[in-house]
Amino acid sequence: MSVASEVAGLGPVNAIALVGALGVGSQWLAWRLRMPAIVLMLLAGLIVGPGLGIFDPARDIGPLMKPMVSIAVAIILFEGGLTLDFHSLREARIGVRRLVFIGAPLGWALSSAALHYAAGLGWAASTVFGGIMVVTGPTVIAPLLRQARLQQRPAKLLQWEAIVNDPVGALAAVLAFTVVLVNADTQTVGEAVREFTVGLGFAAVLGLVAGWGLSESFTRGFVPEYMKVPVLFTVLIAVFAASDAVLHESGLLAVTVMGIWLANAELPSYEELRRFKEHATVLLVSGVFILLAANMDRETLFAMDWSTLAFVAVVVLLARPITVMISLIGSDVPMNERILIAMTGPRGVVLVAVAGLFAERLVGLGYADAAEIPALAFALVAATVVLHGFTLAPLARWLGLTAYGPAGVLIVGGSRWSAELAKALEGAGLPVLIVDRNRARLRTAREAGLTTYYGDILSEDAHNALDLVPYQKVIAATDNDAYNTLVATDLAPEFGRENVWQITRANEDSRRHALPVTLGGRELGHGLTHLELGNLMLQGWRFGRTKLTDDYTFEQWQAERPDGIPLMELTDDTIRLLGKEHPPRGKSGMTLLAMLPPKDETTRRD
Numbered sequence: 001m002s003v004a005s006e007v008a009g010l011g012p013v014n015a016i017a018l019v020g021a022l023g024v025g026s027q028w029l030a031w032r033l034r035m036p037a038i039v040l041m042l043l044a045g046l047i048v049g050p051g052l053g054i055f056d057p058a059r060d061i062g063p064l065m066k067p068m069v070s071i072a073v074a075i076i077l078f079e080g081g082l083t084l085d086f087h088s089l090r091e092a093r094i095g096v097r098r099l100v101f102i103g104a105p106l107g108w109a110l111s112s113a114a115l116h117y118a119a120g121l122g123w124a125a126s127t128v129f130g131g132i133m134v135v136t137g138p139t140v141i142a143p144l145l146r147q148a149r150l151q152q153r154p155a156k157l158l159q160w161e162a163i164v165n166d167p168v169g170a171l172a173a174v175l176a177f178t179v180v181l182v183n184a185d186t187q188t189v190g191e192a193v194r195e196f197t198v199g200l201g202f203a204a205v206l207g208l209v210a211g212w213g214l215s216e217s218f219t220r221g222f223v224p225e226y227m228k229v230p231v232l233f234t235v236l237i238a239v240f241a242a243s244d245a246v247l248h249e250s251g252l253l254a255v256t257v258m259g260i261w262l263a264n265a266e267l268p269s270y271e272e273l274r275r276f277k278e279h280a281t282v283l284l285v286s287g288v289f290i291l292l293a294a295n296m297d298r299e300t301l302f303a304m305d306w307s308t309l310a311f312v313a314v315v316v317l318l319a320r321p322i323t324v325m326i327s328l329i330g331s332d333v334p335m336n337e338r339i340l341i342a343m344t345g346p347r348g349v350v351l352v353a354v355a356g357l358f359a360e361r362l363v364g365l366g367y368a369d370a371a372e373i374p375a376l377a378f379a380l381v382a383a384t385v386v387l388h389g390f391t392l393a394p395l396a397r398w399l400g401l402t403a404y405g406p407a408g409v410l411i412v413g414g415s416r417w418s419a420e421l422a423k424a425l426e427g428a429g430l431p432v433l434i435v436d437r438n439r440a441r442l443r444t445a446r447e448a449g450l451t452t453y454y455g456d457i458l459s460e461d462a463h464n465a466l467d468l469v470p471y472q473k474v475i476a477a478t479d480n481d482a483y484n485t486l487v488a489t490d491l492a493p494e495f496g497r498e499n500v501w502q503i504t505r506a507n508e509d510s511r512r513h514a515l516p517v518t519l520g521g522r523e524l525g526h527g528l529t530h531l532e533l534g535n536l537m538l539q540g541w542r543f544g545r546t547k548l549t550d551d552y553t554f555e556q557w558q559a560e561r562p563d564g565i566p567l568m569e570l571t572d573d574t575i576r577l578l579g580k581e582h583p584p585r586g587k588s589g590m591t592l593l594a595m596l597p598p599k600d601e602t603t604r605r606d
Contacts, residue, residue: 015060016287019294022048023286038140038346038385041286045293050301057295069291069353072284074240074255075233076349079281080163081259082273095153095333096160099341103161103327104134104168110319115376119311124180125362125370131172132354133315133347133380136162140346140385148393151401152467154337158344166350167253171200173358174249180365199247207254210239211261218267232273249354288349296378304379311376312383320345336399344392346384352377407472407575408432412457412487414441417533418477421567422450424543424593428570431470435462436478458490468494473575476502476521479530488521497521501577504529523579526565540598545570547591554586565595 010018022044030037048055057065112130115121121129141162145155178192214235217223223231239258244251267273324342333341355377362370396402408431411418422432422445434445435453442452455462474491476484484502492500500521506529525533544564546557558564566584569576570591578584584592 010055010060012061012064015055015057018048018055019287019290020283023283023290026290027282027286035389037286038144038289038348039389041289042293042382042385045290046296048290049294050296050298055294057291061291065291065295066357069288069349070244070251071237071240072288073350073353074251075236076281076284076288077163077166077252078236078255078259080166081256082263084160084163084260085263094331095157095328095337095341096164098327098331099157099161099324100164100168103323104165104172106326107134107319107323108169108172110323111315114311114314114319118314119307119372119376121369121372121376122367124367125359125373128173128176128180128358128362128370129355129373129376131174131176132169132351132358132377134169134172135166135347135350136345140348140388144344144346144388144392148396149402149469150340150392150396151469153333154340154396154401157333157337157341161341163256167249167256170249170252170350170354173354174199174247177358177361180362180367195247199243199250200253202246203243203250203254204257206239206243207257208261210235210254211258211265214258215262215265215267219265228273248357252350285349288353292349292352292378292381296374301375304375308376308379312380315380316345316384316387336401340396340399340401343395344388346388347377347381348385352381407573408470409473409475409575410435410457410468410471412436412474412476413478413484413530414438414443414445414452415477415479415530415534416444416537417530419444419448419450420537420543421475423448424545425568426450428545428591428593430570430575433466433471435466457487471495472499473577474500474521475524475577476500477524477530481505481530485520489519492521501579503533506531522577522582524567524577526578526580528565536595541595542598543567543593544596545591545593548586548588550588553588554584554592557586557592561594561596563597566592567595568593 023041026040026044027037029035030040049057061068108131111133112123112126115126115130115133116123119126136158141158145159150158175196178196182189182192214232217231218228236255236258239254240251242251243254262273321342325338328338328341352374356374359370359373362373393402409422409425411422411432411434414434414436418434422434425432431451433451433453434442435455435457436442437454437456439454442454445452453462453466457466472495474488474495476487478484478487485505488500488502501524502521503525504523504527505520528536546552548554548557566578568578569584569587570593571589576582576585586592
């Protein structure tokens with residue numbers, strides 16, 4: 001008996017559980033292997049779907065699949081809109097405007113030409129699918145940007161273009177399909193124009209009204225804190241459904257506009273809402289990619305030929321670069337950033353989902369060649385995801401647009417201890433940034449030539465002005481324990497809780513002052529508070545680095561310096577901070593950074 005027949009009764013519950021396990025499992029495995037997660041998700045979907053026949057969405061989920069994918073895409077785009085804070089645009093504003101207003105129409109025209117001349121589709125199918133190809137996929141761009149560690153401006157350009165152009169591409173396809181309907185005599189020109197204009201206007205107004213209504217309700221306290229996320233989800237789905245009922249695919253525009261409004265409404269609970277949406281989006285992106293890959297059938301995959309390859313090559317090597325280069329002529333975007341953006345255009349779930357919908361409608365109108373659209377869409381998504389997944393980071397490094405290199409340390413709190421620690425880290429070749437709200441406390445660091453920032457690390461200005469990509473670890477080391485805890489708690493989701501540390505709080509051992517484990521960071525300094533560390537510096541303690549080898553082990557170092565305080569273990573690509581609950585590993589090849597008493601100033605160094 002075949003595997004497919006054994007699992008023929010796989011029901012919706014088991015199918016959804018399988019999708020979740022494969023999606024999240026692929027993301028975790030990609031994190032462990034340092035590979036693009038999207039690639040593994042596509043591979044997993046193809047294996048369990050057309051490969052082994054274990055999972056067939058049409059069979060196991062049935063009519064639920066399309067609405068599930070549609071709602072998932074709407075939530076993904078809304079979350080993308082939530083990241084589009086106008087204050088963060090600044091330097092990238094001109095580039096984004098050109099990529100949207102010039103790049104989208106030009107990309108539509110060039111993509112349609114590629115479909116007609118390379119893939120052999122008729123002009124009707126080419127024009128409709130060409131509009132959808134304007135999108136560059138926020139579902140793909142976000143994980144690629146995290147992996148590549150791009151500099152701030154090119155990352156913002158790619159992010160804004162992907163999110164804004166997604167609804168634009170879907171609406172371009174709607175416009176082209178409306179023209180096809182007019183040519184097929186199913187609609188008059190007046191009816192088509194009226195339907196499209198009303199639908200477009202309704203979507204934009206509905207998104208604005210919903211965003212304004214939510215922001216006012218949340219700000220004025222009309223919605224209790226524990227109900228904000230449920231209310232947000234309910235309104236989001238209602239807005240998407242209402243807009244789509246007026247004009248197909250306009251719901252994507254409505255939810256994106258709603259997300260952008262909320263991103264710029266300065267809501268007190270904005271961060272909590274955004275982070276929850278990010279978590280939901282990780283699950284949805286995983287699920288949607290597994291579903292779309294598993295939904296491909298073997299006949300469609302085997303039908304791909306040299307014309308499919310030619311189509312993908314023309315889009316990636318000609319249509320995308322020409323679109324970007326022409327769009328950015330005369331802008332202030334440097335040439336290396338233009339090249340990176342021109343060679344980076346991954347497509348995602350919106351392309352495949354919307355393409356399948358319009359393909360069915362075109363075939364129903366008698367355009368038989370439109371049946372090839374789903375295969376072409378999947379080929380373009382798979383090729384660009386794999387290509388850019390493996391080439392974006394190397395290309396960015398070659399162009400000098402990445403923070404590639406040794407991972408650094410962000411120290412919050414200026415003091416003599418912070419300055420000396422930063423000097424020791426810079427001596428090991430690591431980037432360091434010291435941030436403090438008090439300019440006077442940065443004086444020692446500035447005099448030592450260290451990189452500093454005067455301001456609050458939690459402020460909006462710091463978020464927009466600082467490029468934090470080069471820094472892997474955070475050390476909260478001010479003289480205010482409560483502020484250190486706040487910094488560690490706020491930055492933990494961005495850097496990862498395992499990478500956020502703070503010096504020991506005074507009264508740490510008192511049950512009266514004990515904090516929940518959800519607050520603060522890991523403890524650095526083996527129980528020494530800010531005051532105690534400062535006193536050690538006044539007594540002449542210094543930082544030293546020692547290279548551990550097979551001939552000179554950690555045990556020998558410890559025997560020679562029984563009073564030394566190990567703080568970090570450094571390797572070529574990692575920084576491991578040490579504390580009472582995270583003792584040294586002492587492996588050969590590591591560089592041990594420690595605080596040493598005055599008698600040990602002449603320590604062995606690199």
